[in-house]
Every structure is written in structure tokens, then in C-alpha cells.
Amino acid sequence: MNDKKQPLIEVYGHGGDVETAAAAFGRQASAFLDYSANINPLGPPQGVITALQEGMSAVIRYPDPGHRRFKKLLAAELDTDPKRILVGNGAAECMALLLMGLTPRTVGVVDPCFSEYRELSLKFGSDIRSVCGHPERDWRADKADVMELLARTDLVFLGQPNNPNGVQYSLEDIREIAVCAEQEGTWLVLDEAFIDFIPPKDRQTLMPELQDYPRTIIVRSMTKFYAIPGLRLGYTVAHPDVIRKMAGKQVTWSVNGVALLAGEACLGSGREYELATLQLIRAEREKLIRGLLAMELDVTPGEANFLLMELPRPWSAGRFQSEMGRCGVLVRSCAMYPGLGERHIRLAVKDAGANDRLLAITAEVLGNPSAGVT
Template sequence: MTGLIEVFGHGGDVETAAARFGGNPADFLDFSANINPLGPPREVLEALEQGLHTVLRYPDPGHRAFKMLLSDRLGLTPDHISVGNGAAESMALILLGLAPRRVGTVEPGFSEYSALSRQFGAEVHHVQGREELEWRAEPEDMEKLLERVDLLFLGQPNNPNGVQYPVDVLQRLARKAETTGTILVVDEAFIDFIPESQRQSLAFSLKEYPQVIIIRSMTKFYAIPGLRLGYAISRPELIRAMTDKQVTWSVNGLALISGEACLRSGDKFEQETMALVSHERKRLTEGLEALGCKVTRGEANFILAALPEPWTASSMQAALGERGILIRSCAMYPGLGERHVRFAVKDAEANGRMLETMGNVITPNLTTGLGARRQSDGTAIL
């Protein structure tokens, strides 16, 4: 089962949306891709403008300047870091470099874990998250899965439900992975959206867990998905196994320039992002619940919700798509149902427009009071 616009298995496909619903791809309000609503930091745009001339030369195949900045931030030496063309390349390099025969996933989870694993010839086994646990899996079930597979992918926070596992569960799984000889891959692509004091991560105790690889993305938090940039951290032996399989110059020069600017952009951008996402996630959650949705309590910059009956993911996707708004169908995620959808957390104006439009779709011709109220001239009051 797929959604109307997820023909490639992911959100953010405005070209398919335009072909399906009509209109200009750039004109859609896209809640199907989980990107920072603030856009890139000013420093990134300036660095790109100043660095355009570097397209005349090859990028650094060793990613040295970017790695040094990451080293300072993470407290790790560069040989603990692999830089990739987005987090997806890091996943592919793990599978290529370590060649697991059996891969484990926790469902519902990011579809690329299974898709890439099968693409590279591995069997995929999974355990199922439970609705009463906000779609987390039981630690005991994940430990049993570690006994059956060579490598386990785990989202932290997980996509599409946006929840974290407590750090003591991560530590428990990491210790189990040592006894079973399994690689535990923890995907932290969205963890930057969570305040540092609330992040559940093994990143700063990584040297205690030799079987753990952590993947992070620069594209979501810093809003540069078109440039593709991510990285993985682990012990040097595992990093070398990955980089030995990497195509030279897979990370382009402008992506590296952007990454360096991101890491130099300072705390202000990070704090503004987290404050906005926290406030708007609460508002969006309350608005969706008022419309009859059952919302999963996540911590990331997106929200998983079950639509009220009789609405399905495909019928709501069509209704909103025809009105210029894209949402992510989650009906294809193992364990979820035909009513599950995901909404990115955007800025106040966008969230207000989406809630108002969705309210008018669910209850035609009635004022919802959930989104942006309108003045007499039609402009929004937020």
C-alpha cells in the first residue's frame, strides 16, 4: 500500500504532487518533509554565495575541514567520523562495508532501513512497536532480535512516531550487542530538534560501546536537503570499513562548505529552532486532537496522527493536496493503519493554514477556530 504521492517511498516529492493535483511544485505547502521551518542559517547562505567559485575544483575527498569541526563538537578524533552524501549514504556504507546477512528493524520505522538492506542482499527481520508505548518496541523484543541478526537499525527519535528510547534502554541494547556480536546502528537524524538536556544519546559515551554506530543528518535541522550531508560516528575500525566502500567525491564541495558554516552558525539558530518547534508542535498537536485525531506523543519536528473516521490517509491526502497542502501517508508503515498520517511541524502561519484547511475539509462550512482566524480583508490573525 502506498500513498498518492509517495511513489519513491518518501515525503517531499512536490513534483509528483504537482503531476497528481496540478499546479506549480514550488507552490505547495509541504507538511510531508520534516525540514526546519526557519530555513538554513544566514551563515550558510552567505558561505554558499561566497563559495560558488569552488565548483571549479574537486571537493576534498577526505572531508578534512568539516571533520575537524565535527571532532571539536563531538570530542572525537577524525578517524571516528565518516562523512556521507546525506544520512542515507551513511546507511548504505554501513551495509556495504559490514555486509550483514541478516538485518533487524523496529517497526514502524524509516523505510530506507529495510529497502537498502534488501537492495544489498540482506534478509530483513523486525519487531513491532506497540501503540500503548507510542509505537516503541519492548526492550526484551529488541534484545531477542539482536540475537537473530548481524545488524540492527534503531531510530532515535524514531520516524514516523518521533519518540525516543530512554538512554538506559540504549545502553542495555549496546551491551547486548557486544555479547551477540551485532552492530547496533542508532539513527539520530532528528535528535538536533530536541533540547540537549532532553536528548537520549550514546554519542558522548560512544567509546564505551564498540558495537554502536550513530548516524546523524545535517539536512533536516539546517534545512539543506538539496545539498545532502550527514555523518556517522563509531570506532575507527568500523569507520574504515565504511569509507573503504565510499565513492570518491560522493560529498560535493558546496555541501561541505554548507556543513562547515552550519557548525559555525552558533547557538542562536539552534535555540530559536528548538523554541519554535516545541511551541508549534504543542499547538499543532492540540489542533489535530480538536479535529478528532489521535496523536502520538513525540519529541521531534513531526507528528504522527490517526485521522478520525471515516477519513483515511489517502482520502485526506487527496483532499488537502487539491487545496495545495501535502501530508505524508503512513498507511504503508508496518503495524500502522490506513488512517495514519504524519505532519511536519512548520511555522505558525503554515500550521494555522493547514489546521484551518483540514478543519474545513472535515467539517465543511463551519468555522473551526483551530487555525488562522481571518480579518475582514482576509489576512490571517495568528
């Protein structure tokens, strides 16, 4: 089986690239059922759509380079000081600004993990050190291994919940890791891009006590939960000294005025949208897990809006991605993730109709023995 013969849709290292998929599979970009990107299936809150429609006249003005109104609203939502917040053009820009502002010589990652940790670090001249999660722990690393990584690096990225497996570390473990970061003089960056998809009572986050850990930094995304990935909006919460170092590297107006309007509307969308999202994701994630397990697939029981699974032999991720793509469904190959194998893929969690269609097409594809062999 040779995956190199199959169309590769992650040419930029991420899911959601429908233009590459359109060229690879000969379909219109809009015709795909996209399970390769993890976006809220409800779409943006209606208040966001309304704010964008009514606020389009703002495009004739420069955006506020200090993001003051949005930052004030966000600080109130998080119960923190606006001086502890930096707004970025997506979570990826926040990570880049951290690397530019803190200039770590060595960066630690816990595989498998979001590819940008490694790619951004290399782009900005850092050396990479890594430890690996264990399949029997749903791809979490041992706490001792993470703490050892902190001892030999200047900055460590840790997903909470982690992408692509969707699991959290316990709050007790995160606290101990944060204490270790203080003792070692290492920066700990907690990537909470998907934590909004977890019910508040189940979120293992240091956000309410972050001031107790000056070397711990939290990065979050607005684009996944509120379904505005095309606008790019994220933020960092950290000690004011860290925020100043990041701001000193940020290009003026990197966050556009339309994104800021959308962000303000997101924060004003109310609890009804949040509750509807959490209920949908939980119910549909459980349904997907049941359906995939019934096909004898190995599924990691993540808590976010996506699932990591391993295909049966003789399938490979590349071959399965090709067969699903020909059926109009995009899935995320995880074969290139360090720590995972050639049969791992990731699926988003969508609405009931889309998930029923996904399960039916998956069963059809896996039920064709010749499709899995090249």
C-alpha cells in the same frame, strides 16, 4: 474506500516529492504547503547562505575526498576523534556504506520505522527480521523484543528519535540494548537524524560514551535541522575499524564541495539559531497537538519536528492526502509503514502562519463528511 484510486505522492518512498504532487494535483510545485517533509521551518542559517554565495568559485575545484576540514570541525563539535567520523552524501549514504562495509546477512528493524532501513538492506542482499512497536507505548517496541532481535540478526537499525512517531527510548534502555549488542556480536545502528530538534538536556544519546560500545554506531543528518536537504550531508560516528570499512566502499567525491562548505558554515552558525529553532518547534508542536486533538484526532506526542496521527473513520490516509493535496497542502501517508494502519499520516511542524493554515484546512476537509468516503 479504495486508496488505490487516489494520487500517490510517495512513489519514491519518501515525503517532499513536490514534482509528483504537482502532476497529481495540477499545481505548480512551488505552490504547495509541504507538510510531508520534516525540514527546519527557519530555513538555513544566514551564515550558510553567505558561505554558499561567497564560495561558489569552489565549484571549479574537486572537493576534498577526505573531507578533512569539515571532519575536523565536526570532531571538535562532538568531542571525538576525526578517525571515528565518516562524512556521507546524506544519512542515507552512510546507511548504505554501513551495509556494504559490514555485509550483514540479516538486518533487524523495529516497525514502524524509516523505510530506507528495509529498502537499503534488501538492495544489498540482506534478509529482514522485524519486531513491532506498541500503540500504548507511542509505537516503541519492548526493550526485550529489541534485544531478542539483536540475538537473531547481524545488524539492527533503531531510530532515536524514531521516524514516523518521533519518540525516543530512554538512555537507560539504549545502554542496555547497546550492551546486548556487544554480547551478541551484533551491530546496533542508532539513527539520530532528528535528535538536534530535541533540547540537549532531553536528548537520550550515547554519543558522549560511544567509545564504550564498539558495536554501536550513530548516524546523523545535517540536512533536516539546518534545512539543506538539496545539498545532502550526513555523518557516521563509530569505531575506527567500522569507519575504515565504510570508507573502503565510498565512491570518491560522493560528498560535493558545496555541501562541505555548507556543513562548515552550519557548525559555525552559533547557538542563537539552535535556540530559535528549538523554541519554535516546541511551541508550534504543542499548538499543533492541541489543535489536532480538538478535532478528535489521535496524536502521538513525539519530541521531534513532526507528528504521527491517526484519522477518524471513515477516513483513510490516501483519501485525506488527496483532499489536502487539492487544497494545496501535502501530508505524508503512513499507510504503507509496517505496523501502522490505513488511517495514519505524518505532519511536519512548521512556523506559526503555516501551522494556522494547516489546522484551518484540516478542519475544513474533515468537516466535509462526503470527502472522507469514496
